[in-house]
Amino acid sequence: MTTQIEPFRAIAISRIAHQLKTEGRSIIHMEFGQPSTGAPPAAIAAAHGVLDTDGMGYWESAPLKARIARLYHDRHGLEIDPDRLFLTCGASPALVLALSSRFAPFARIAMARPGYVAYRNTVRALHMEAVEIACGPAEHFQLTAAALEALEPAPDGLIIASPANPTGSIIAPDELAAIAEVCARRRIAIISDEIYHGLAYAGPTPSMLEFAPDATVINSFSKYWSMAGWRLGWILVPPSLIEPVRARIGNLFLTPPSLSQHAGLAAMDSDDVLQRHVDTYRANRVLMLDALPALGLKSIAPPDGAFYIWADIGHLTDDSLSFCEQLLRDTGVATAPGVDFDPVDGHRFMRFSFAVSTEEVRDALARMIPWFAARAGR
Numbered sequence: 001m002t003t004q005i006e007p008f009r010a011i012a013i014s015r016i017a018h019q020l021k022t023e024g025r026s027i028i029h030m031e032f033g034q035p036s037t038g039a040p041p042a043a044i045a046a047a048h049g050v051l052d053t054d055g056m057g058y059w060e061s062a063p064l065k066a067r068i069a070r071l072y073h074d075r076h077g078l079e080i081d082p083d084r085l086f087l088t089c090g091a092s093p094a095l096v097l098a099l100s101s102r103f104a105p106f107a108r109i110a111m112a113r114p115g116y117v118a119y120r121n122t123v124r125a126l127h128m129e130a131v132e133i134a135c136g137p138a139e140h141f142q143l144t145a146a147a148l149e150a151l152e153p154a155p156d157g158l159i160i161a162s163p164a165n166p167t168g169s170i171i172a173p174d175e176l177a178a179i180a181e182v183c184a185r186r187r188i189a190i191i192s193d194e195i196y197h198g199l200a201y202a203g204p205t206p207s208m209l210e211f212a213p214d215a216t217v218i219n220s221f222s223k224y225w226s227m228a229g230w231r232l233g234w235i236l237v238p239p240s241l242i243e244p245v246r247a248r249i250g251n252l253f254l255t256p257p258s259l260s261q262h263a264g265l266a267a268m269d270s271d272d273v274l275q276r277h278v279d280t281y282r283a284n285r286v287l288m289l290d291a292l293p294a295l296g297l298k299s300i301a302p303p304d305g306a307f308y309i310w311a312d313i314g315h316l317t318d319d320s321l322s323f324c325e326q327l328l329r330d331t332g333v334a335t336a337p338g339v340d341f342d343p344v345d346g347h348r349f350m351r352f353s354f355a356v357s358t359e360e361v362r363d364a365l366a367r368m369i370p371w372f373a374a375r376a377g378r
């Protein structure tokens with residue numbers, strides 16, 4: 001019998017949202033962590049430019065790999081050999097590669113709960129065991145070195161994300177260093193998902209590589225570079241995993257689309273445009289934080305990065321899925337139910353994504369504030 005994995009329930013919310021839209025309703029999409037901005041103009045121009053001339057065969061762009069290596073130099077002061085980098089169709093296949101090239105079936109992989117829905121489900125789909133570590137308000141909903149130290153027996157691997165989904169919380173550099181130290185001592189192999197790097201509002205976001213040179217890092221053009229549908233990302237592996245990853249890519253995935261690789265290279269030199277997106281998220285974040293009292297939401301994760309607010313709605317419901325559906329039907333604002341990210345406590349949490357325009361955030365708040373107030377008064 002095959003392993004059962006859970007569906008992503010925000011997709012069900014999104015389906016209802018699209019149905020309501022076809023019925024003429026005005027919908028604001030805050031259910032997915034997806035920039036609404038589209039690729040930077042230089043990326044689109046590069047794609048137009050090569051469409052007529054490029055054969056679009058299987059291809060791995062050496063200039064793009066060299067440019068990504070330079071990103072590690074510019075952001076983190078690290079010298080990365082481009083041979084350690086492989087291009088993928090986003091962080092999702094990079095996660096499959098990271099897990100399957102390093103761990104055997106039944107390996108125990110630790111991760112924070114709440115956490116990105118695909119971590120536990122990908123681990124399970126690969127017949128490994130997801131070891132979820134409950135992370136609450138006291139730990140800013142993030143993993144700590146102490147929690148990893150206390151885990152018995154030591155897990156084989158750890159998936160870590162900072163900034164994280166669904167919380168946006170960031171692990172402080174000294175805590176990251178302490179986590180790296182525990183992992184080195186207890187021989188826990190690290191996979192660091194750095195997909196939200198570039199989207200931070202409070203303090204630095206070091207790469208795990210600064211503390212654990214043997215960590216495997218995954219990243220993507222889906223968030224900061226605003227290119228989710230182009231399906232482009234990468235995996236950066238220690239030298240010992242180069243051949244195992246190369247063999248898996250050759251059999252499981254081959255190369256990402258050539259068009260996306262050309263566009264991605266141009267996007268990496270579009271920081272002026274991309275920083276304007278970050279400015280929008282920063283403004284949206286402030287609007288959301290300012291509105292929390294009016295929404296009656298007192299307990300949230302510190303949204304230091306990414307574009308999420310993870311809020312405790314336990315005083316309003318014990319069924320976040322029905323709550324989000326009712327909110328959508330009544331107000332047209334689509335959000336993600338906490339059960340996607342936390343199978344134990346997620347029934348009393350929800351996630352708002354503010355990767356939309358500032359006008360949409362204002363509009364969403366104007367619709368939600370009376371709805372939440374009415375709900376609290378029931």
Ligand SMILES: Cc1ncc(COP(=O)(O)O)c(C=O)c1O
Nearest residue numbers: 033090091092116165195220222
């Ligand atoms: C934390 C995290 N990792 C990975 C992904 C997958 O992204 P993609 O496959 O588009 O690169 C997402 C998407 O939302 C995410 O939030």
